[in-house]
Amino acid sequence: MKKTKLTGRIVTPNDAEYVQARTNNTLNNPKFPKIIVFCQKVRDVLNALNWVKENNMPFRVRSGRHSYENFSLVNGGLIIDVSEMNKVTVDREEMTAKIEAGANLGKVYNDLWEKGMTIPGGTESSVGLVGLTLGGGIGMLTRLYGLTCDNLLEVEIVIANGHGEAKLIKANKTQNSDLFWACCGGGGGNFGIVTSLKFNVHPISTVSIFSIIWEWKDLEDAFDAWQYWAIRTDDRLTSEIELKSKEANQIIAQGEFVGPVSKLKELIRPLTETGSPIKVMVKQVPYIEAVHFFDEASGNIPAYKKRSGSFLYDPLPKNAILIMKRFLENAPNVRSSIWHQSLGGAVSKLKPNETAFFYRNAKIAQEYLSDWRIPEEEGKSIRWIEELRNALTRYTTGDYVNWPDRFIRDWPTAYYGGNLNRLRAVKREYDPLNLFKFPQSIPPLFKWI
Ligand SMILES: Cc1cc2nc3c(=O)[nH]c(=O)nc-3n(C[C@H](O)[C@H](O)[C@H](O)COP(=O)(O)OP(=O)(O)OC[C@H]3O[C@@H](n4cnc5c(N)ncnc54)[C@H](O)[C@@H]3O)c2cc1C
Structure with missing residues (x-):
């Protein structure tokens, strides 16, 4: 039988770079692979796959290392990493x-x-x-x-x-x-x-961006205003709202509009007129500046974290908003939050079966986030996420496969629906x-x- 050789940059536990090479963006639930192959060309990928088949070794595929559940890592197996092929x-x-x-x-x-x-x-x-x-x-x-x-x-x-x-x-x-x-x-x-x-x-050349910050006391009004507005506004405008823990005392709505700043100012009026925003920013910037604006540096640094999510087909009723509020009042730490992004627009122009992405008719993607710094906080942070997800289940549908959560029991239906x-x-x-x-x-x- 042909014996394939591994090619590419190969890292094993004996190498100084092993720790860096095996560390993903999520630090909890760590994994210890036997071999990591950083492929440089397609031939390296083919060799790696033939090699694991011949050697009957478990393997995973990896690129940006951001799988919430570290599905791109495996204990005692081989990682086929394509990150050095990036032209x-x-x-x-x-x-x-x-x-x-x-x-x-x-x-x-x-x-x-x-x-x-x-x-x-x-x-x-x-x-x-x-x-x-x-x-x-x-x-x-x-x-x-x-x-x-x-x-x-x-x-x-x-x-x-x-x-x-x-x-x-x-x-x-x-x-x-x-x-x-x-x-x-x-x-x-x-x-x-x-x-x-x-x-x-x-x-793309220039775009307009906005950011509005409210304090905790405006949570209900700000969220309610945003959820009706964000899904009906101009399709050139995509926005998000993050409800932070009570301790953090911030509700932040932000968005990007491919159009002039004067029009964006007009479009966001229903938000700026809600509650008492403590900060409003609206400006036109070169597109790449908008990219940097929405790129939260903290997300790029490996951390202990748990995340999960779901989709909203309808705006949340008051009861559901109060559930979110209660959880944020009792968050495991200041960094816990509930994040939302508006969908609709071009997403809903395709039917649920036209691509494998099923949730075409969802209006909003909702994500639950908790990070912690000390291992003792892990249990309560994960529990908080799972209890929050369960408490909102009757108002939500499915989950986004890019936000995998190993605690979702019927995950095939949750990710893929019909x-x-x-x-x-x-x-x-x-x-x-x-x-x-x-x-x-x-x-x-x-x-x-
Ligand atoms: C901080 C942070 C911010 C995020 N922001 C967003 C966002 O703005 N929008 C959004 O939609 N999602 C976002 N996500 C979720 C993100 O889309 C998923 O985590 C995605 O799977 C990450 O891909 P990756 O290549 O970085 O991760 P990896 O961990 O390398 O891979 C993720 C999955 O893809 C597989 N895979 C990797 N490479 C290949 C390949 N070459 N061929 C086939 N399969 C492969 C892996 O086996 C694994 O199952 C975010 C996640 C994090 C942690």
Whole structure:
């Protein structure tokens, strides 16, 4: 039997760089892989996948390291890391960009900005483009240009190929179209190792941004005003609102508008006229400054954290707002919060089954966040998140696969809704031996014949 050799930059526990190489953005629930291969080219990816097949070793695929549950790591196994393959190539005539799967959002935004272009991605610069895109991808241009995956044209992906040798294939709307459909919201790590992504890009120059801060006493009014306003306002405006812990005493709404500042001032009036904002900022900036504005530096630093989330199809009634308020009054620490981003607009122009991202008709994405500094706070922080999620369940639907939570019991339905069975059929087709496996990977559909 052929013995494949691992190629690329290889790090093992004996190497000085091992700790850095194995550390993801979430520090709790750490994992200790046996080997980490930093691939430099597609051949390294093929070799790594053939090697784990020949050696029957568990493996995971990794890019930006931001999986909330560290699904891109595994104890005692091999990590196929693509982060050092990160070239961005633009075709100005076609208005497309081919981006290697290791590029993070910061690199993508900067490289495209130099050409006066962008794609709608997420906010934190260290998040991997590939993980974000495979699960959907929401950010500050979502209502105008859709999810990140809605702008995807093609992926190049190394598949396990059953008992044969791993191979590189293309998936787009005409070739391997079912796999392409699954790559638009089916979540990372399920079908193969994406090595590059091709996107439609959009011209961009200046945008207008706003930020409004209220104190705790305005929580109910500010949130209520925002939730009705954010989903109905101009589609060129995407916004978020974060309800911080009572101790932090801040409710912050922010957004990005692809249009003039004078119009944005007008659009946000329903918010500025609500309660008593302690700070209002509205300005026009070069697009890249807006990118930096929404890129919270703290999110890029590895930390102890627990996050979970869900979708809202309807504005929350008063009872639900009071539940959020009660939890924020009793937050495990000052950094706990509940965050929301408006959807609708271009997201809802596609039907739930047009891509694997099912929650097309959701109006708002809602996320629960808690970070802690000392291990003793872990238990109560995780409990707070889970109790909050459960307390809001009757008002919410599903969860975003890019915000995985290992405590969600029926996670396949929560992440994929009515698209689950088709995803399972794609899994059977492209990974029939279920080699791409992690605690919440898509199970292949059982073959009855
Ligand atoms: C601080 C922070 C900010 C975030 N902000 C946003 C945001 O603004 N918008 C948003 O939509 N989401 C956001 N997320 C969620 C983010 O989209 C997901 O965590 C995403 O999966 C991260 O991808 P990654 O490549 O960085 O992570 P990784 O941990 O490297 O990978 C995530 C998943 O994708 C798989 N994967 C990685 N590389 C590949 C590949 N080459 N081929 C196939 N599968 C692969 C992994 O196996 C894993 O299952 C944020 C997360 C964090 C921690």
